[in-house]
Amino acid sequence: MKLANHERNKLIQEFIPKIKYIVNNVKQDNLPPIVTEEDLFQTAV
Numbered sequence: 001m002k003l004a005n006h007e008r009n010k011l012i013q014e015f016i017p018k019i020k021y022i023v024n025n026v027k028q029d030n031l032p033p034i035v036t037e038e039d040l041f042q043t044a045v
Helices: 005-028 037-044
Strands: none
Touching: 005 037
C-alpha cells in the first residue's frame, strides 16, 4: 500500500508516541526489546 507523503508523515506523527511508550515500558521491565521502532513501523504501514 503506497501512501502519499503527507499521509505517511501523519501516520508517523501519530505512531511515534505509541512506539516510544511501548519501548519505554519494555525497558522498565528489564526485558530485551523484542521489537524495534523500525519493526513496529513496518508492521503499522
